[in-house]
Amino acid sequence: xxxxxxxxxxxKVMPHWADTQRRTGRTIALVPTMGFFHSGHLxxxxxxxxxxxxxxVSLFVNPLQFGAGEDFEKYPRxxxxxxxxxxxxxxxxxxxxxxxxxxxxxYQTYVSVERVTNGLCxxxxxxxxxxxxxxxxxxxxxxxxxxxxxxxxxxxxxxxxKQMVRDLxxxxxxxxxPTVREADGLAMSSRNVYLSxxxxxxxxxxxxxxSAAQKRCREGERGAGSIxxxxxxxxxxxPGNRIDYAKIVHPHTLKELETINPRGILALAVRVGxxxxxxxxxxxxx
Amino acid sequence: xxxxxxxxxxxKVMPHWADTQRRTGRTIALVPTMGFFHSGHLxxxxxxxxxxxxxxVSLFVNPLQFGAGEDFEKYPRxxxxxxxxxxxxxxxxxxxxxxxxxxxxxYQTYVSVERVTNGLCxxxxxxxxxxxxxxxxxxxxxxxxxxxxxxxxxxxxxxxxKQMVRDLxxxxxxxxxPTVREADGLAMSSRNVYLSxxxxxxxxxxxxxxSAAQKRCREGERGAGSIxxxxxxxxxxxPGNRIDYAKIVHPHTLKELETINPRGILALAVRVGxxxxxxxxxxxxx
Numbered sequence: 226x227x228x229x230x231x232x233x234x235x236x237k238v239m240p241h242w243a244d245t246q247r248r249t250g251r252t253i254a255l256v257p258t259m260g261f262f263h264s265g266h267l268x269x270x271x272x273x274x275x276x277x278x279x280x281x282v283s284l285f286v287n288p289l290q291f292g293a294g295e296d297f298e299k300y301p302r303x304x305x306x307x308x309x310x311x312x313x314x315x316x317x318x319x320x321x322x323x324x325x326x327x328x329x330x331x332y333q334t335y336v337s338v339e340r341v342t343n344g345l346c347x348x349x350x351x352x353x354x355x356x357x358x359x360x361x362x363x364x365x366x367x368x369x370x371x372x373x374x375x376x377x378x379x380x381x382x383x384x385x386x387k388q389m390v391r392d393l394x395x396x397x398x399x400x401x402x403p404t405v406r407e408a409d410g411l412a413m414s415s416r417n418v419y420l421s422x423x424x425x426x427x428x429x430x431x432x433x434x435x436s437a438a439q440k441r442c443r444e445g446e447r448g449a450g451s452i453x454x455x456x457x458x459x460x461x462x463x464p465g466n467r468i469d470y471a472k473i474v475h476p477h478t479l480k481e482l483e484t485i486n487p488r489g490i491l492a493l494a495v496r497v498g499x500x501x502x503x504x505x506x507x508x509x510x511x
Numbered sequence: 512x513x514x515x516x517x518x519x520x521x522x523k524v525m526p527h528w529a530d531t532q533r534r535t536g537r538t539i540a541l542v543p544t545m546g547f548f549h550s551g552h553l554x555x556x557x558x559x560x561x562x563x564x565x566x567x568v569s570l571f572v573n574p575l576q577f578g579a580g581e582d583f584e585k586y587p588r589x590x591x592x593x594x595x596x597x598x599x600x601x602x603x604x605x606x607x608x609x610x611x612x613x614x615x616x617x618y619q620t621y622v623s624v625e626r627v628t629n630g631l632c633x634x635x636x637x638x639x640x641x642x643x644x645x646x647x648x649x650x651x652x653x654x655x656x657x658x659x660x661x662x663x664x665x666x667x668x669x670x671x672x673k674q675m676v677r678d679l680x681x682x683x684x685x686x687x688x689p690t691v692r693e694a695d696g697l698a699m700s701s702r703n704v705y706l707s708x709x710x711x712x713x714x715x716x717x718x719x720x721x722s723a724a725q726k727r728c729r730e731g732e733r734g735a736g737s738i739x740x741x742x743x744x745x746x747x748x749x750p751g752n753r754i755d756y757a758k759i760v761h762p763h764t765l766k767e768l769e770t771i772n773p774r775g776i777l778a779l780a781v782r783v784g785x786x787x788x789x790x791x792x793x794x795x796x797x
Binding site: 236240244247248250327331332333334335336337338339340341358359362363366367369388389392393394395396478 | 522526530533534536613617618619620621622623624625626627644645648649652653655674675678679680681682764
């Protein structure tokens, strides 16, 4: 059906492959992932195939973006399954760099994006976005993509990468791809496997509160405070939910908005049982 | 004699030119500069012409690498002369980005190289190397060079850029090019124009102390303390000299050495009158 997917692990082979594609006029889309693929990842890969001649999926669980006490060690991994899913999705290259090659002992360089990483997840995860920006910068140098595709579920991540690409004059386009949801609305996430069946029910309150906010907005409500009050009411109906944040922010600067005019992002982070989940949606008034 | 040099200012034109060169199999050498060219710069340009098919010289006085109270405002500039010298040196592209394009109002991304920037000039110029690494990262994305050539006079800068390139997996080679000196030994620097005739005499003590140290080393001295004592003696013969630092460090890690075995870098920063000068040399025992 598709030509066989190639696995590249070597850091010298990857840019050499990219140069060959570019010299022959082929465009490259990169989908950076931490593996344990779900439909959201597959949607990004399909998006990549539509956007470029070649699709590279990188698979690397990046320790730099996990804080102390976060879930780096137990982050779910299943390489055999990921490999098969990527191949079935028509991916050309599965890029699986090794930790000791990306971060050798004398490693000491970091990319920091400042203002857009200060709020939202940046508050409770202070080193997270530095880790994300750094590894994505590295992947961009190695894969030399024309397009890079990220899921909009991690909205602040998309904004951060776009800002880095613009600020550092990287010659590529960052594309945010729509969040894929379960039939009942739960945003796809590799971390959903952590949820107990009770958590799974409570987790629905995130997408439910987003829908309620969108409905209020469509009905003409522009006040962030009023919309957030309803969001918080829905989230806290489940006693096991602890809200990390629920904010309405500017789509590009991520500064908090008091009034939606004409667009805002409603962004949530909620601890459901022991699992921290995030979700977001666009709010738009006519 | 040479085909006419082209001046590129536009940030979209530069990577497009680079892509065209790369697609046609031509290699690119970049010489990043802050202008006000002297023989040292011309030597870097010649080095570039030997190393690659095309030479790009960037000219940008980067405010990010100047600290408060440093000489950003009065840094010497002479674009007409620089343009002529670059063209005579056989440069293909003089890249002259504008400040507002490289650092637009919402600019917020920085590249930090940590350990190698802590000592030497990093002590008295705490934001300097972050500014250097950031602008050089930007220039590398814009010019897409195969080789980048820096003067070894700024030894810590060369080490910092090499570390950044390795850590961020940039697909290019950083080359340190030998320091060019006046007939009497003074290392070429755009900042030499700040020196009064009295300073100019006192400034000779830097290269004189380096020569004395090399002589001691050739004679078998391996102790850093003993060599530095002589260096300091020579530098302080001029009462207007104030030593910022005089250290012998490891050539790659820049950690201070007690014993030279088999190589060290003797690095100096001295305020001569009102002008801060730096110089360095390799010390090597047989």
